[in-house]
Amino acid sequence: MPQVESPTNKAYAAVGLALAGGAHDAMTHIALEKGSLAAYDETTNAPVSEASEDGLTRAAATVTTETTTVTNDTAQATHEFTCGAVSTTIKGFFVMTATPAGNALMWCAFASDQNLENGDKLTCTGKIKAKKD
Secondary structure (H helix, E strand, C coil): CCCEEEECHHHHHHHHHHHCCCCCCCCCEEEEECCCHHHCCCCCCCCCCECCCCCCCCEECEEEEECCCCCCCEEEEEEEEECCCCCEEEEEEEEECCCCCCCEEEEEEEEEEEEECCCCEEEEEEEEECCCC
8 A cells, every 4th residue: 555645624724724814723743643544534633543652642843844846835744753662553643733632734644554663763744735736
């Protein structure tokens, strides 16, 4: 299976609000997902089974813009996680608004499970591009 990524309805709403000058929540955190993203339901705007192991909890992301097609058309959030003492399997991640009760703005299902052991690092980068269809 290839890696799958998608903005959520909350991301599209945030873009609309930003363009209209309205208040919206920014992407600020990344949460790791241990459950199958096949079960993800956008109406909940939350991870299915969020990782809570040492070093793998929801974390503040470095958020920047980059140029994909036109200047600053892509918002990017990235964070490097380091697995603590407990081994676990990560299936994907979410880019979120503020913690702890933030909304998911995009999700990513990895092409294959990431089996992490003590000291392993996992860097997640989520990108949301404003593009013309």
